[in-house]
Amino acid sequence: MQKILIVHTGGGLGDVLLSTPVIEALKLNYPEAQIDFMARPYTSAAIKNNPFIHTIYTVDKEKMSWSEAFSWSRKLAKQKYDAALVLWSNSPLAFMLYFARIPIRVGQDSRFSYSWTYTHKVRIRSEHGDEQSHWSDVMLDYVRALNIPVPQLKPRFVIPETAIHKAKQLMQALPQNSGPIIGLHPSKGISNVAKIWPTSVFADWLKALYQQLQARLVVTGGPQERDITTKIIEEAQVPCLNLAGETDTEALAAVAKQCQVFICPDSSPAHLAAISGVPTLDIFALKSDFPNRWKAVGAPVVVIRPTTWKCQRICCKEKCPDFSCYKQIDGQQIVEGVKQLLQSDIQTES
Incomplete structure (x- = not known):
């Protein structure tokens, strides 16, 4: 093969x-081979x-319009993938790929409306009761569908020198006490939750x-999370550096890399930290979370999860x-998890 296109316009950065x-x-x-990639601007x-x-x-969108799909099919046809x-x-x-007449098209099975357009169909394990496989390995099933060898591989993210330089400048304002540098990204990337987010928990x-x-x-946090991080720090009443809104994706990874441990509810910053080699405390609090599928990989990782839930039987994070x-x-569980990660004998997650 000389030209391959990967299309991933759904989901989030993680x-x-x-x-x-x-x-x-x-x-x-x-x-x-030349490998090209299609994604949304944020996730790219x-x-x-x-x-x-x-x-x-x-x-721009996870699901493009039909007119956009046909327009893209004409563009991709000229590339001769x-x-x-x-x-x-x-x-x-x-149908974008089908009408682009790309000879080999790998995609999801079990969809009556479009799976027939794929020449190689992938059975998504998580849709058939698998709660144990990590998502990065599920993704590799798309390569396995081509009947080629697939070694054990970890996610990759490259931090440019400009981001490392920016992170070092930002971290100069870090409080100058004697303990380890600990990062906390206290949000989960869910829209419109500022009024109900349990800030007192993260403050503790x-x-x-x-x-x-x-x-x-x-x-750390995004620009839209500055109010949440400010409130958490005010409630904690301890010295903290608030970098919410000060970093893009690359700089966030670079800031995390300056930390000895990074703490995060299951979301893309946890993945960025671990992929960058930072010991990560991955919080899976929601009943609907799947730690085995979504935990951060690439560095020592400790997963913290409640043993009981008081919420309703059905858990939907958006609602x-x-x-x-x-x-x-509680705070003691977080401290114990951090202590674990600060020890040198923790094995890297694979």
């Missing part, structure tokens, strides 16, 4: 990060500096880390009224 082993597996099998940050990617196409892999399928994407975590470990604390599940995790 989903694309966990799909990066697909890129490397293809490059290992087809070292001379996950592969912006990937050394195996030649061209990045961006589309040998193969395309759709890692997050929907009808417009499937910061307070415990400062009082018991004399930790030098840095709190949760108060995120009370986080109240089941």
Whole structure:
């Protein structure tokens, strides 16, 4: 194969990060091939500096319109791709590749409306009762569908020198006490939760880390999360550096890399930290979370999860009224998890 297209326009940044082993597996099998990638502008940050990617196409929406799909099919037809892999399928994407006449089209099975358009179909394990496989390995099933060898691969993210320089400048304002540098990203990337997010819980975590470990604390978040991080720090009443809104994806990874431990509810910053080699405390508080599938990989990782939940039988994070599940995790559990990660004998997650 000379030209391969990977399409991943769904999910969030973390989903694309966990799909990066697909890129490397293809490059290992087809070292001379040009590999291009289609993603949304925000999630394309996950592969912006990937050394195996030649061209990045961006589309604005997870599910493009039919007119956009047919327009793209004409563009892609001119590129004469040998193969395309759709890692997050929907009808417009499937037909985009079909009408682009790409000879090998790999995509999801079990979809009556479009799976027939794929020449190689992938059975998504998580849709058939599998709760144990990690998502990065599930993604590699798209490469296995080509009947080529797939080694054990970890997600990859490249931090540019400009981001490292920016992170070092930002971290100069870090409180100058004697303890370890601990990062906390206290949000989960869910929209419109500022009024109900349990800020007091995260404040207690910061307070415990400062009082018991004399930790030098840095709190991160996106621009839309600045109010949440400010409130958490005010409630904690301990010295913290608030970097919410000060970093893009690359700089966030670089800030995390300056930390000795990074704490995060299951979301893309946890993946960025672990992929960058930072010991990570991965919080899976929601009843609907799947730690085995979504835990951070690439560095020592400790997963913290409640043993009981007081919420209703069905858990939906987008509709949760108060995120009370986080109240089941106290500051002492966070301190013990951090202590574990600070020890040298923790084995790296694979």
